[in-house]
Amino acid sequence: MKLNVTILPANITIAVPYGTNVLEAIRKAKVPFAAVCGGKGRCGKCLVEEVSGLAPATKREKKILKEQSAKDGMRLACQARIVKNATVTVPAARGMAESKAGLKGEEIWNIAPRFSLEKLEIPKASASEPASLTCRLKKALAEKGKEDVEISLNLLRRIATMSSDRIAVLIEGNRLVDVLEGDCEKPICGLALDIGTTTMAGYLVELSSGRQLSVAAMENPQASFGADILSRISSIRRKPENLQVLHQLLINGVNELIERVTDAAGVSREFIYDLVAVGNTCMIHFFLGISPQSLAVAPYHAVLEEAIEVRAPDLKIAINKNGLVRTLPIIRSFVGADTVGAILGSGMPNSRNPTLLIDIGTNGEIVLKTKDEMAACSAAAGPAFEGARILYGMRATAGAIDHVRVGDGSDFEIHTINGLPPKGICGSGLIDAIYASRLLGLMDGSGRILPKESVPGPLRHRVVPWGKGRAIVLTQESETEAGQPIILTQQDIRQVQLAKGAIRAGIEILMRELGLTINSLDRIILAGAFGSYISRESARGIGLIPPLPLDRIVSVGNAAGEGAKMALLSKDVYAESLMLARKVKYIPLSGREDFLRLYLKEMHFPEPPAF
Numbered sequence: 163m164k165l166n167v168t169i170l171p172a173n174i175t176i177a178v179p180y181g182t183n184v185l186e187a188i189r190k191a192k193v194p195f196a197a198v199c200g201g202k203g204r205c206g207k208c209l210v211e212e213v214s215g216l217a218p219a220t221k222r223e224k225k226i227l228k229e230q231s232a233k234d235g236m237r238l239a240c241q242a243r244i245v246k247n248a249t250v251t252v253p254a255a256r257g258m259a260e261s262k263a264g265l266k267g268e269e270i271w272n273i274a275p276r277f278s279l280e281k282l283e284i285p286k287a288s289a290s291e292p293a294s295l296t297c298r299l300k301k302a303l304a305e306k307g308k309e310d311v312e313i314s315l316n317l318l319r320r321i322a323t324m325s326s327d328r329i330a331v332l333i334e335g336n337r338l339v340d341v342l343e344g345d346c347e348k349p350i351c352g353l354a355l356d357i358g359t360t361t362m363a364g365y366l367v368e369l370s371s372g373r374q375l376s377v378a379a380m381e382n383p384q385a386s387f388g389a390d391i392l393s394r395i396s397s398i399r400r401k402p403e404n405l406q407v408l409h410q411l412l413i414n415g416v417n418e419l420i421e422r423v424t425d426a427a428g429v430s431r432e433f434i435y436d437l438v439a440v441g442n443t444c445m446i447h448f449f450l451g452i453s454p455q456s457l458a459v460a461p462y463h464a465v466l467e468e469a470i471e472v473r474a475p476d477l478k479i480a481i482n483k484n485g486l487v488r489t490l491p492i493i494r495s496f497v498g499a500d501t502v503g504a505i506l507g508s509g510m511p512n513s514r515n516p517t518l519l520i521d522i523g524t525n526g527e528i529v530l531k532t533k534d535e536m537a538a539c540s541a542a543a544g545p546a547f548e549g550a551r552i553l554y555g556m557r558a559t560a561g562a563i564d565h566v567r568v569g570d571g572s573d574f575e576i577h578t579i580n581g582l583p584p585k586g587i588c589g590s591g592l593i594d595a596i597y598a599s600r601l602l603g604l605m606d607g608s609g610r611i612l613p614k615e616s617v618p619g620p621l622r623h624r625v626v627p628w629g630k631g632r633a634i635v636l637t638q639e640s641e642t643e644a645g646q647p648i649i650l651t652q653q654d655i656r657q658v659q660l661a662k663g664a665i666r667a668g669i670e671i672l673m674r675e676l677g678l679t680i681n682s683l684d685r686i687i688l689a690g691a692f693g694s695y696i697s698r699e700s701a702r703g704i705g706l707i708p709p710l711p712l713d714r715i716v717s718v719g720n721a722a723g724e725g726a727k728m729a730l731l732s733k734d735v736y737a738e739s740l741m742l743a744r745k746v747k748y749i750p751l752s753g754r755e756d757f758l759r760l761y762l763k764e765m766h767f768p769e770p771p772a773f
């Protein structure tokens with residue numbers, strides 16, 4: 163029996179078999195939606211509001227809803243079954259605000275794009291010199307310094323029908339790619355694309371000048387198959403057809419991004435001729451429609467590491483049909499094309515002194531450079547910094563606690579995104595909250611929340627019993643939207659310790675490999691949107707990054723996207739990316755005994771400064 167389900171606020175109605183769960187219906191309707199654990203009923207984050215038509219919640223669903231302190235009427239999309247014609251409301255897509263794309267804007271390098279536009283005037287044939295059209299066209303090209311340009315039969319047919327002698331030709335290498343009649347006044351564009359596991363960002367640039375025309379960011383549409391890459395890969399394991407589904411979701415998302423950037427700039431997508439994509443290894447595989455399953459089983463290798471170039475129609479990318487789609491190379495396994503982009507975009511190759519680059523996401527990619535060498539590793543940080551597996555964790559959207567500091571009254575001072583009543587806590591808030599808790603003496607170096615009686619008197623109300631342990635109260639119920647306190651549980655703190663221990667141990671391993679000590683380190687570069695929003699002081703204070711003076715720790719925003727832009731605009735930078743991927747020494751962490759030892763050690767928090 164088929165039933166109709168309507169998904170609000172998109173107002174999409176689709177037919178599904180009796181008993182289908184809401185998450186399957188949302189996926190079928192292609193509505194952006196985050197199912198952090200991929201629908202396994204573990205994360206409790208796939209909340210939707212039931213309007214009508216769902217089977218009563220099972221015991222298991224009720225338990226998870228209770229743990230999540232979900233409001234009445236909320237249901238778990240992956241658990242709730244459709245048993246009548248149904249209507250559900252999906253919360254507004256918790257996508258990343260465009261500002262979170264962390265763009266640097268108009269920075270320009272020596273611009274030498276792959277595609278160039280030449281305006282030509284084809285000399286007329288005369289009775290005394292009745293030269294062929296191709297002869298005259300080649301002469302006009304030669305006058306512009308373009309010798310031996312190949313002209314395809316199709317383009318020749320088009321040029322032959324043009325009434326004007328003035329044409330604009332688009333050239334790639336020694337190949338004529340396209341012809342436009344008259345003087346082309348529209349910008350010829352390229353798109354730099356950064357495909358993150360959580361968010362995708364696109365930068366539309368004019369190829370001749372490097373001018374950024376527009377930018378857009380959106381949630382990765384694969385989120386309904388899980389917040390992390392492993393959930394998405396395991397969905398292919400369970401059902402091999404999901405590879406095509408996930409590939410297509412990504413391509414549709416990229417095409418939507420293209421629509422957004424072109425709409426914003428008032429340019430037709432037909433004027434985009436080149437696209438350079440970066441992303442982690444798994445996202446590049448999904449983008450190209452290649453199964454990333456080998457990344458999930460030992461020895462965790464990729465199918466491909468090389469940079470790829472294909473014509474846009476081969477991937478169904480909605481730019482000019484003669485356009486090119488390129489990816490930057492992958493260094494190895496989990497050190498992907500986004501790291502190559504971040505190295506380029508952060509200017510790291512030019513630094514002569516020891517420099518550390520950290521891009522924190524679900525994986526922490528770490529690169530260390532000395533004068534002559536570069537090494538990289540990837541530390542599995544897990545999704546804690548994205549708010550997953552944290553009781554009140556949420557993405558960095560309106561109402562999220564994004565900063566916590568110790569205020570004048572020697573107590574927490576909370577800041578939320580857009581100044582709204584707090585709804586939850588995002589990654590930057592989490593790091594701050596833990597550091598502030600250390601400063602206030604609410605937790606010890608092992609991460610243990612101290613019993614009330616060991617806490618300074620005026621702060622005792624901040625420690626409450628929770629389950630078999632304790633929790634720290636960040637905001638009281640009267641301050642929050644849901645009328646419940648927002649707390650940091652012992653388990654939340656452990657999740658952060660696991661994440662920060664892995665990243666910091668990765669840093670220490672790279673330092674050992676290149677024979678460096680913290681004292682010899684000149685600069686730390688924090689890349690990525692998260693790196694832009696975390697407090698450098700708190701990151702240093704909880705031991706996530708080495709203890710360098712703050713003026714030697716810099717945030718550079720979305721360096722991976724910046725690197726893609728540079729490779730798009732400069733053939734030299736693109737060539738450098740190919741060389742870089744071979745030059746960077748990959749240091750695998752798994753199975754190393756010293757990594758395990760360091761991991762355990764680095765889970766501890768350093769002593770905070772006297773307060």
Ligand code: FES
Nearest residue numbers: 201205206208240
């Ligand atoms: Fe439903 Fe995780 S509990 S997606």
